[in-house]
Amino acid sequence: MDWRQRRDNTNLRFLLDVAVDNNVELAACLANTGLPCAAESQQDIECIESVELWQELAVIRNLVARHSMPGLGLQVGRRYHLTSLGLLGYAMLASRTLRDAIDVTSQFRALSLSICPVSLQNHPEGVLMTMDQGVLPADAQCLVVERGMTAWQCLFSELLQRPFIPLRMDICVPGAGTSELYLAHFGCAVNTQAPRNAMLISDADLDAELPLANALTQRTCANLCQHLCDSLEDIHAPLARQVMQLLMSRSGQILPARTVAAHLALSERTLHRRLAEEGHPYRRLDERVRRNLAERLLSDSALGLDSIARQLGYAEAASFSRAFKRWSGLSPDHWRRRRPTQTLEPLINALVHPGSGESQRA
Numbered sequence: 382m383d384w385r386q387r388r389d390n391t392n393l394r395f396l397l398d399v400a401v402d403n404n405v406e407l408a409a410c411l412a413n414t415g416l417p418c419a420a421e422s423q424q425d426i427e428c429i430e431s432v433e434l435w436q437e438l439a440v441i442r443n444l445v446a447r448h449s450m451p452g453l454g455l456q457v458g459r460r461y462h463l464t465s466l467g468l469l470g471y472a473m474l475a476s477r478t479l480r481d482a483i484d485v486t487s488q489f490r491a492l493s494l495s496i497c498p499v500s501l502q503n504h505p506e507g508v509l510m511t512m513d514q515g516v517l518p519a520d521a522q523c524l525v526v527e528r529g530m531t532a533w534q535c536l537f538s539e540l541l542q543r544p545f546i547p548l549r550m551d552i553c554v555p556g557a558g559t560s561e562l563y564l565a566h567f568g569c570a571v572n573t574q575a576p577r578n579a580m581l582i583s584d585a586d587l588d589a590e591l592p593l594a595n596a597l598t599q600r601t602c603a604n605l606c607q608h609l610c611d612s613l614e615d616i617h618a619p620l621a622r623q624v625m626q627l628l629m630s631r632s633g634q635i636l637p638a639r640t641v642a643a644h645l646a647l648s649e650r651t652l653h654r655r656l657a658e659e660g661h662p663y664r665r666l667d668e669r670v671r672r673n674l675a676e677r678l679l680s681d682s683a684l685g686l687d688s689i690a691r692q693l694g695y696a697e698a699a700s701f702s703r704a705f706k707r708w709s710g711l712s713p714d715h716w717r718r719r720r721p722t723q724t725l726e727p728l729i730n731a732l733v734h735p736g737s738g739e740s741q742r743a
Contacts, residue, residue: 479591
């Protein structure tokens, strides 16, 4: 488990929302996390744009220490929607069946919001989705498992556009609630003495066609998900990965090294020194992110150079064109003419007019 992995603030926001609902002070939840403890409002929380997994875990443990009760994770899990997953959520939404949507999450695990490993096992009645809580300290396990199971139910209900009820639930964590508590929430039998944490999904639900299935949109979203994963595939050094993730999340502006260093609680000199030691100078990482995104926009959209330049943080197309020619040896127009174009129109249509993809079902 890479506890230095950095993600956006979605999980953090939902945890702190629940803290507020239960009269737990935000400062207490953020104590000893390296995150600003002065956050007093939703606006302050939004300013925390990304967190490392160990920081999320620290917030969970702080919350549980001050408000330990079965069902707290259920409150957190109810807040998740497909849009919480960003591009991965749209790839799931456009999938043909629930089984295909679950396969997408397995394929792009790095883009999911799960804090512990999830595995799939075939079962005579369907598929068992199992959550491995063994990577977590005992005091965090109940909230994380409850949160994950509830989020799955919410997401699957959105995908099917009807209430999703599992065939069975198994919950095995310290401090778990009663079977009655979970039955009232999940609507199915729950075994709180099971040797694992799992949700059994029926074959009927798995093979149900999703109402918003769109083959072209799904392929486009999956390709973009793959592109995001590939961008980090050969970067193994921990600090370089964090810098890449931050640069990708802020691709609409040009971030100087001092800004990135401040986000990572480092001095600019320390950032440059540690990246050099890892063999990944800052400028090279920045140009790699910018070039990858530029190539994707040039090849997968009909956007003009002015629009692409703005999306990459350049003030004008001429500046972008000079940078792109330095990276690739070709002008953007010349590079685009040499590439086959696969437009993002299906994705745009699906997001603006969700029902428009009926004829594209596969």
